Amino acid sequence: MARLDWQVEHVLRRAAFGPDAADLARFANTSAAAVTAYLVDFEQQPDDVDARIGDSAYVGITSRGQFSPNTRINDARQRWLFRMVHSRRPLQEKMALFWHNHFATTYTKVAGGVGGVQSTKMLALKAGELPGPQGQLELFRQFALGNFRDLLFNVARDPAMVVFLDGRTNVKRKPQENFGREIMELFTFGVGNYVEEDVYAAARVFTGWNLRRATDLPNTDPAGYYEFFYNPAQHDTTAKTFTFPVYGNGGLTIPERTAADGMQDAYDFITALALHPETARRLARKLWNFFVSELEAPDPAFVEAVATVYLENNMEMKPVVRYILGSSWFLDPSRLYARYSWPVEFVVRAIREVGWTGFSVNTARTPMANMGQTLFEPPDVAGWPQGQGWFSTGAMLARVNFATSLASNQRFNLAGAAAPHRASPSTFLNFFLQQLSPSPYATASYNELLAYLSAGGAWTGSDTQLNTKTAGLAKLILGSADYQFV
Amino acid sequence: MTRVSRRRFIRDGVAAFTVGFAAPAFLSDIARAQGVLSRNLVVVYLSGGNDALSTLVPYQDPFYFSRRPALAIPAGQVLQIGSDTGGTTLGFHPRLTGLHDIFNQGRLAIVQRTGYENSSRSHFQGTDIWGTANPASPSGSGWLGRYLDTLPLPVDALAGWSATQETPRALTASTVSVPSIPDAQAYSLSSPNSAAEALNERVAATRMASHVTTGQPHLSFVNGTLLGAFETLDRVALVNAYAPSVVYPTNGFGQALRTVAGSIAAGIGTRVYWVQLGGFDTHANQGNAGTGAYANLMGSFNDGLAAFYSDLQNQSLLNDTLVLQFSEFGRRINENGSGATAGTDHGAAGMMMAMGGGVRGGIFGTAASLNPDPANPALERNGTDVRHETDFRAIYAKVLDGWLGANSVAILGGDFRAGAPAII
Known part of the structure; x- marks a missing residue:
């Protein structure tokens, strides 16, 4: 089947997970701008991907007993991989991945605090499937292209984050100081824009930001859960002074407040960070x-332009990403295949291109660990x-x-599709x-x-040769350096 | 919108040539030329910022107890090692029983208060500073990578070996891409086909990766990684057969050390190994002597290293190996929080250890008085953090010059030999 316009494929590799066969047909006569609009305005597509799990027409999952993506982390990983392979809203999943990396939180540390069931719920619970607040991943999906300040505020009170950074x-x-430091160093404007005294003050802003058990159930009970809890008795009500402006009038000091009003400290502080021009630039980079x-x-002109779009649109990410994907920076031919694919992108794209009938995403979990990326397990907060x-x-x-x-796994499916092209090594390879x-x-x-197609015996196109060379060739292409870029 | 041509399969206008192709083979000649069975360095990096005051406890300093009511390890539980030249009595964390034995054998050196001026409290900047040995501009190649760059060309692909998932900045070199091999068993190449066909695939993949394209450094980089993998596979496979003389802990740290011992015993020729133990960012639930996060960390640290030491000693390989331990910073003197959930925030100076057959054991440097008086010269930032006494680069210099036979001035970009304690 014919490939697409190169710009359309470029958009689909970066802002989605690469076109599968259905996309190649769907977008055959679509412009890059229209595809970008399709991806960015993802709310117009149904969010029905989870309902396909278990349907044999889609990639498989493998579970010990009942598939439990809200309470068992390996099942949560599979559900997310499944979504990335099949979602009709791929940019939403891609941005969720971006935020997962940006607000990196690890299952293991959270599980060390609250056990594996609660840790999985905190990271991956889909709202309504079990009692308790939605998991962090669902927050990232909700705010995939949402308002950055609102996302930051929700992350600060996200149960997984509160456990992870010891709130x-x-x-x-x-x-x-753990959260107070990282919200500046990693989540917003970065090193060089604050001093140690700011870290001390930031820690005080978030004093009293805690969790509480919402039920009497043990941590191992899927119905038990934690929820965010602001404890006014543990909030430091004294004024907090920073070396950078917190308020639009240039004010450096969050005033002393009553404990009951103490959460306002964080609203003020987070708004200041989210609106800081260096945060805008760091996000742009x-x-x-x-x-x-x-x-x-990063081209300095790009950084300034994107930072401006971000600030002029009140920190909304959708106009920012729409701007980037439509920009000449993005659409320049020199940007084709100019990014090293993440292991999860490599795996999902390979599945979408090679095929999935009879393949389980569970097969990808251990290889992904060896590639250096286990979902919900980034190496650290960076x-x-x-x-x-x-x-x-x-x-x-x-x-x-x-x-x-x-x-x-896909040898026979792929060999069947390749069979009409067996006339010569070059027709076979071109397929x-x-x-x-x-x-x-x-x-x-x-x-x-x-040369590989004729190695070990001249090309005959026999069924045996077809089956052998199909698997070998797919391995060589997917395993080549040239395939590691998106 | 302009309709542009459909994607091409082959790019043109790009010069391409092929380097001399060699069938997958052992690089034993190179390895031998660079000194198989010669000295090696095993870096043990404690990531997250090790709380040195809990590793090496100043158990008679009253301020240690007053500033750490929940975390202080009772004097009766520390493993005493005597006192430093400043007269401070010191003891190991109670879980460091194996290291205590090695210390008593005179094969463990401790350097107190290592660090640098204006210590970064950021994990990532701190790690880069320790990795590059350049506090002013912590980017570019690593200090051990620059050491590998001084080896005769071509540098053996296994001259460096990271036994952690990623290759750390410290081992970033320009002449060689250091492989990460936490588990020799997983470091293999599989095929969907028979053995004969698998060889055809490997030959094709190797030849493809050998084509050098100009103007495409990113492709060359990944191709270089592939070639590095193909070149090292067969030698790494030798380590799979390793039968250690002791039982290693089953955790990742223990197994990584087992892999390193296997490589040393097999005479692979690696000069620098990197092993990492994570989890030292103990902001909360640090615990004290017997329980809590820190005691578990010390247990893993001790049990892995003690097994490694015994294993090498049993095979008479100890004299070839130097273990060097460090972390990106020490931690705040005052504990945060209270009770069982108390922890410590990011601080300044830490400590380093060296262990091995060639080590001159003992306590080097002096402990800080923990008196919170802002005028206390051993502390910084109003008495909150421990101030460094020995520049970490002095230890690097000692290791480079005295153990690896390199020129530390060239590698570190300056002369840091002054003030280096005589640990080897």
């Missing part, structure tokens, strides 16, 4: 790396090391080995290069793939 021990007499290019440093950081030798072997297992989408090969590499 529960942030008390008036002895404030605890992160979005450059995510959407535009990792091969070039998120995953990206770009070249994904490509250690061991991680690259894991990519090749995942390609092997996917190619083995695969229609089906898969590595960046264009250098002639020498293309010729190596051709």
Whole structure:
């Protein structure tokens, strides 16, 4: 089947997880601008992907007993992978991934505090499926292209985050700095814009921000849950002075307030951080790396333009992302395949291109760990090391080995589709290069793939040869350097 | 919108050539030339900011107890190691029984109050500073990577070995891409086909990765990673057969050390290993002597290293190995919170340890008095954090010059030899 306009494919690789066969048909005569609008205005598409789980026409899941994505973390990982493979709102999932990396929270540490069932609920509970507040991932989906200040505020009171950055021990007499530091260093404007005294003051802003058990049930009970709880008795009510303006009039000090009104401190502080021009620029740089290019440093003109869009639109992310995807920076041919794919992107794109009938996303979990990315388990609060950081030798072997297992699993489906193209090694290879989408090969590499098809015996196109070379060729293409970019 | 051509399969206008292709083979000649069975360095990095005051306890300092009512380890529980030259009596955390034995054998050196001026309290900046050995501009290659860059070319692909999932900045080099191999068993190449066909695939993949394209450094980088993987696979597989002389803990740290011991015993020729133990960011629930997060960390740290030490000693490999431990910063003197949930926030100076057959054991440097008087010169920031006494780069210099036989001035971009304690 024919590939799409290169700009359309570019948009679909970056702002989605690459086109599958249905997309190739759906977008055959669609402009990049229309595809971008389709992705950005995702509310217009149904959010019905979870209902397809278990349907044999879709990628499979594997569970010990009942599939429990709200209470068992490996099932939550599978549900998210399933959504990424099949969602009709792929940009929503992609932005959820972006925020998951930005507000990186690890299952293991949260589970250390509240146990595995509650940790999974805090990270992945889909509202209404069990008692308790929605999980952090659902917050990221809700605010995928929402208002950054609102997202930040909700993250600050998100149960998983409160456990992860130790908010529960942030008390008036002895404030605890973990969240107060990271909200400045990692979640907003970054190192260089604050001093240690600001960290102390920020910690005091969040004193009393805690959780409470909402039920008497043990942590192991799926119906038990925690909820955010502001404890006025533990809030430090004294004034907090910063080295940067907190208020529009340039005021540096959050005034002394009654304990009952103490949550207002955080509203003021978070608003100041979210509106800070360096926060706008830092988000712009992160979005450059995510959407535009990792091969070039962010263009200062891009950073200023995106920061302006962000501030002029009251910190709403939808106009920001729409602007980026329509910009000449994004659509320039030099930005094609200019980003190192994350392991999860590699896996999802490979499944969408190779095929999924009879394949379980559970098969991807261990390989993804070896590639360096376990969902809900970023290495630390700074998120995953990206770009070249994904490509250690061991991680690259894991990519090749995942390609092997996917190619083995899909060998017969793929060989059947390839059979009409068996006339010669080049027709056969060209079929695969229609089906898969590595960046264009250098002639020498293309010729190596051709040579491989005749290695071990001249090309006959027999069924045996077809089955063998189908799996081998899919592995070689997915495992080649040229396939590791989106 | 302009309709542009459909995606091409082959790019043109890009010069491409192929480097001399070698079938997958052992690089044993190179490895041998660079000194198989010679000295190696094993870095043990405690990530998250180790609370040095709980590792090495000044158990007779009254301020230690008054400033840490929940976390202080009772004097009766520490493992005493005597006193430093400043007269402060010190003891190990009670879980460090194995290290206590090694200390008593004279093969463990402790350097107190290591750090640098204006210590970063950020994990990420701090890690980069320790990784690059450059507090002023912590970017670019790492100090151990720069050491690897001094080895004769071509540098063996296994000259460095990260036994953690990622390759740390410290091992970022320009002449070699250091592999990350936490588990030799998983470091393998699978095929959907028979053995003969698997070889065809490997030959094709190797040849594809050998094509060098100009003007595409990102592709060259990933191809270099692939080639590094293919070059190292067979030698790493030798480690799979390793039968250690002791039982290692089953946790990740213990298994990573087992892998390192296997590599040393197999004579792979690696010069620098990197092993990491995480979880030291103990803002909460730090605990004290027997229970809590910190005691568990010390248990993992001790049990893994003690097994590693015994394993090497049993095989007479101890004299070739130097273990060097550090973390990105120490922690605040005052505890936060209270009771069982108390913890410590980010601080300044920490401590370093060196262990091995060539180590001159003992306590180096002096402990800080923890008197919160803002005039206390051993503390900084109004008496809240421990101030460094020994620049961490002095220890790096000692290791580079005295153990690895390199030139620390060139590698560290300055002369930090002065003030280096005689740990080896």
